[in-house]
Amino acid sequence: MDTQYIFALDIGTRTVIGLICKKVGEDIHVVAHQIEGHQGRAMRDGQIHDIPAVALAVKKVKTKLEKKLGVSFKQASIAAAGRALRTERGLSLKKISKEKSLSKEDIEQLKLEAVSKSKEKVQKKYPGEQLYCVGYSVIETQIDGYQISKLEGQKGAEVTLEIISTYLPQVVIDSLFEVLKRAEISIKSLTLEPIAAMDIAIKENLRMLNIALVDVGAGTSDIAISKGGTVVGFGMVQKAGDKITEALGDYYLLDFQQSEKIKLEFGKKDKVTFKNVLGIQSEVSKEEFCQVIKPAVEELAQSVAEEIIKLNRAAPKAIFCIGGGSQIPMFKEFLAEKLGLPKERVAIRDRQSLEGVKFPSRQLTGPEVITPLGIASVTDKTIDPNFFTVKVNDKEVSIFNSQKTKVAQALFNAGVDIKELLGSTEKITYTLNGEVIQATAKRKMPSMIKLNGQIGSLDTPIKSKDTIEIVTDYQHTGVKLGEIIAPYKGVVLVDSKKINLIKSVKINGVTVSDLTTHINNGDNIEINRIDNITGLAQHLNVDLDKYDLLYKSTPLKREEQISANMELISKQKESLNISEHHIEKINIKESQHQPKGTEVLANGKKLTVVKDEPKVVDVFDLLQVDITVPKGTLVLTKNKETTDFSDSIKQGDEIEIYWSGDNER
Structure with missing residues (x-):
C-alpha cells in the first residue's frame, strides 16, 4: 500500500524529480528516487507549456518508482512554481478611539482592508487574470506614527497596518491538475515551492533571523524571507540558469540543448570541446567559459538582490542558495557584492547541510534536491489539505492553507466587499435654513458572520468543507x-x-x-x-x-x-378696563395635527413613538444606538423574541436593542 509512503513530485523547468519518503521518528527517510528530463522545452520559466510532454515525464517517474518498490502510487504531493506568484504590499489606516483598546476583530478588519488594497494593486498590474490570495504576512504596524509590534490591547488616535500578500493565478493550478490527471495521479497536497524549500532548508528555530532563501532553478529564481520567527514574504525573478545557457549559445552559436549540455559539463571539467551550428570545433577552458557568462551571471545576481531588497526593505543578515542554478560560477560572490554582505554570508544549502534527512543514494546530493525534500516535509506536517474549499453564501471558494486560515481569508477570496462587513458610510451635503451642512450617512449596519450555523468573526479559524454565511439583511438607515x-x-x-x-x-x-x-x-x-x-x-x-x-x-x-x-x-394686562374686558384664559387651538403616540418600553426606558404606523426602526432612532464602533453582533428583540428593523410595534411592546458583546445596554 502507498499509504505508508510520501510521494513528493518536483515538476521543474528542466526535469521532474520524484522522491518516495517515509517518516521515521522525526526524520525523513528517502527510500527511492527518480529523475526524468522533459522532451524539448515542455516547460519554460517554471510554467507548463506542453501538458502532454510534462505528463509523460511525470508518468515515467511514477512507473519507475512503482517498479523499484513494487507499490502502486495513486497520490502525490506537489508544489506550484514561484514563477506564478504575484506579490504586492497593502496599507490600511484607521482612526480609532483613544478610549477603546484594539481587539482581535479590529486587527483582522485592518488586515482584510490592507489585503484588499494589495489586490487592487496587483489586479492593475495583471488585468483580466483570475487571482486568489494564497497567503499574507504583516510587515509593519504603527499607532500614532510609532512602530508597535503587537496591536491587540493598544490605544491611540490612528493605527496603520502594512502587509505583503501573495497571489496565484488559476491557470497554474489548472495546468498542474491536468498533468497529474493524465499521469493517473491525484493530488494529496499542494504547496508553493518557496514554502516547501523554506520548510526544509530554514527550520523554525532559524527563522528568528533575517535570512533570505534563494532557489535558482532553470527558468526562475524564487525568494523567501524569514524574520522574527515567521516567513514575511515571497518573491520571484524571471531569470535563472537558462539565462546563462542562452548567453553561452549566443556567444558560441549553439542551440539551446547543446548550450545546456556544455554548461553542465563545465561543472565537472576544466575544458570542453564542441562544434557550433556551423560545424566549427572549439576547445574552451573553464576560465574562458567564466568570462563569457560573467555579464549574465552578474545581471542575474543584480536582479535577485533587487527583489530581496524590495521584499525585505534592506539586505538580510544571510543568504541560503538552493536549486541547480545556484552552483553557477561567480553567482554567490556577485550576490554578496550586490547586497553588501561578506562572501561567507552567502552559502549553498545542499543535502549534506540538512538535519533530519536520510538519503542513502549518492545521487542528488546538491542543492537541486532541497525543494522535493521540502515538498515531502510539508506534506508530513499537513493535517488539513493545503488546498481546500469552503462555501461562502453557497459559493464554493478555493483556499490555499499556507498558514492558519481564518474566516477573513475565505471572505477575501470570495470577493466580499469589506464595506459589507463593517457597515458602509458616505458623506452627504445638504442645506438647512440657508446653511450648508456636511454629514456622514450611515448606509448599512455591520454584517453578521455565521460559521457552520454559529456566530463567528473574522478571526475564527476555518477548515475544509466549512460553510460561511454573511447576513446582510439589515435596512439602510442613511440620514433621516x-x-x-x-x-x-x-x-x-x-x-x-x-x-x-x-x-x-x-x-x-x-x-x-x-x-x-x-x-x-x-x-x-x-x-x-x-x-x-x-x-x-x-x-x-x-x-x-x-x-x-x-x-x-x-x-x-x-x-x-x-x-x-x-x-x-x-x-x-392690568392697564385694561376690567369692566369692559373680562379675564379669561386664551382659547388655544393647536395649529397642527398631533398623531397619537405609541408607548413602548425600550431598553428599560419608557418611550413614545409619534407615528401612524410605528416600527422597530423608529425605536432604534430614539435610542440613538452608536453603530460606528461595533461591539459585537447587533441584537434586536421584541417581547423577548428576535425581530428586525421592519417589524411593526404596538402599545406596551418591550423592545431591546444591544450589541451581543457589550455588557452595557
Missing part, C-alpha cells in the same frame, strides 16, 4: 429627517395646552411630515419654527398689546427666546 430636526424639536405649555415649536418642514419646497424620510445629497431643508414670544403669539393669534405671556409669574418680552418644555400662562 428626524435626525436633522431633533435639535429643533420641542413643545411648550401655554395654559396647559401643548404647542409644537416646529410648525412645518419642507424638503426642496415640499412639506414633509414623515420623520423617516431619507435626506439625499444636495437637498434643501427649511424648518419653520417658533423661536420667540412674538412668533408664539402670532401662532396663537394672541394680541400682545392686550395679553402677557408669563413664565414663573414673570411677563416675557416680545423678543425673548423660547426653550422647549417651558410652561407659560396667559394673563390680561
Whole structure:
C-alpha cells in the first residue's frame, strides 16, 4: 500500500524529480528516487507549456518508482512554481478611539482592508487574470506614527497596518491538475515551492533571523524571507540558469540543448570541446567559459538582490542558495557584492547541510534536491489539505492553507466587499435654513458572520468543507429627517395646552411630515419654527398689546427666546378696563395635527413613538444606538423574541436593542 509512503513530485523547468519518503521518528527517510528530463522545452520559466510532454515525464517517474518498490502510487504531493506568484504590499489606516483598546476583530478588519488594497494593486498590474490570495504576512504596524509590534490591547488616535500578500493565478493550478490527471495521479497536497524549500532548508528555530532563501532553478529564481520567527514574504525573478545557457549559445552559436549540455559539463571539467551550428570545433577552458557568462551571471545576481531588497526593505543578515542554478560560477560572490554582505554570508544549502534527512543514494546530493525534500516535509506536517474549499453564501471558494486560515481569508477570496462587513458610510451635503451642512450617512449596519450555523468573526479559524454565511439583511438607515430636526424639536405649555415649536418642514419646497424620510445629497431643508414670544403669539393669534405671556409669574418680552418644555400662562394686562374686558384664559387651538403616540418600553426606558404606523426602526432612532464602533453582533428583540428593523410595534411592546458583546445596554 502507498499509504505508508510520501510521494513528493518536483515538476521543474528542466526535469521532474520524484522522491518516495517515509517518516521515521522525526526524520525523513528517502527510500527511492527518480529523475526524468522533459522532451524539448515542455516547460519554460517554471510554467507548463506542453501538458502532454510534462505528463509523460511525470508518468515515467511514477512507473519507475512503482517498479523499484513494487507499490502502486495513486497520490502525490506537489508544489506550484514561484514563477506564478504575484506579490504586492497593502496599507490600511484607521482612526480609532483613544478610549477603546484594539481587539482581535479590529486587527483582522485592518488586515482584510490592507489585503484588499494589495489586490487592487496587483489586479492593475495583471488585468483580466483570475487571482486568489494564497497567503499574507504583516510587515509593519504603527499607532500614532510609532512602530508597535503587537496591536491587540493598544490605544491611540490612528493605527496603520502594512502587509505583503501573495497571489496565484488559476491557470497554474489548472495546468498542474491536468498533468497529474493524465499521469493517473491525484493530488494529496499542494504547496508553493518557496514554502516547501523554506520548510526544509530554514527550520523554525532559524527563522528568528533575517535570512533570505534563494532557489535558482532553470527558468526562475524564487525568494523567501524569514524574520522574527515567521516567513514575511515571497518573491520571484524571471531569470535563472537558462539565462546563462542562452548567453553561452549566443556567444558560441549553439542551440539551446547543446548550450545546456556544455554548461553542465563545465561543472565537472576544466575544458570542453564542441562544434557550433556551423560545424566549427572549439576547445574552451573553464576560465574562458567564466568570462563569457560573467555579464549574465552578474545581471542575474543584480536582479535577485533587487527583489530581496524590495521584499525585505534592506539586505538580510544571510543568504541560503538552493536549486541547480545556484552552483553557477561567480553567482554567490556577485550576490554578496550586490547586497553588501561578506562572501561567507552567502552559502549553498545542499543535502549534506540538512538535519533530519536520510538519503542513502549518492545521487542528488546538491542543492537541486532541497525543494522535493521540502515538498515531502510539508506534506508530513499537513493535517488539513493545503488546498481546500469552503462555501461562502453557497459559493464554493478555493483556499490555499499556507498558514492558519481564518474566516477573513475565505471572505477575501470570495470577493466580499469589506464595506459589507463593517457597515458602509458616505458623506452627504445638504442645506438647512440657508446653511450648508456636511454629514456622514450611515448606509448599512455591520454584517453578521455565521460559521457552520454559529456566530463567528473574522478571526475564527476555518477548515475544509466549512460553510460561511454573511447576513446582510439589515435596512439602510442613511440620514433621516428626524435626525436633522431633533435639535429643533420641542413643545411648550401655554395654559396647559401643548404647542409644537416646529410648525412645518419642507424638503426642496415640499412639506414633509414623515420623520423617516431619507435626506439625499444636495437637498434643501427649511424648518419653520417658533423661536420667540412674538412668533408664539402670532401662532396663537394672541394680541400682545392686550395679553402677557408669563413664565414663573414673570411677563416675557416680545423678543425673548423660547426653550422647549417651558410652561407659560396667559394673563390680561392690568392697564385694561376690567369692566369692559373680562379675564379669561386664551382659547388655544393647536395649529397642527398631533398623531397619537405609541408607548413602548425600550431598553428599560419608557418611550413614545409619534407615528401612524410605528416600527422597530423608529425605536432604534430614539435610542440613538452608536453603530460606528461595533461591539459585537447587533441584537434586536421584541417581547423577548428576535425581530428586525421592519417589524411593526404596538402599545406596551418591550423592545431591546444591544450589541451581543457589550455588557452595557
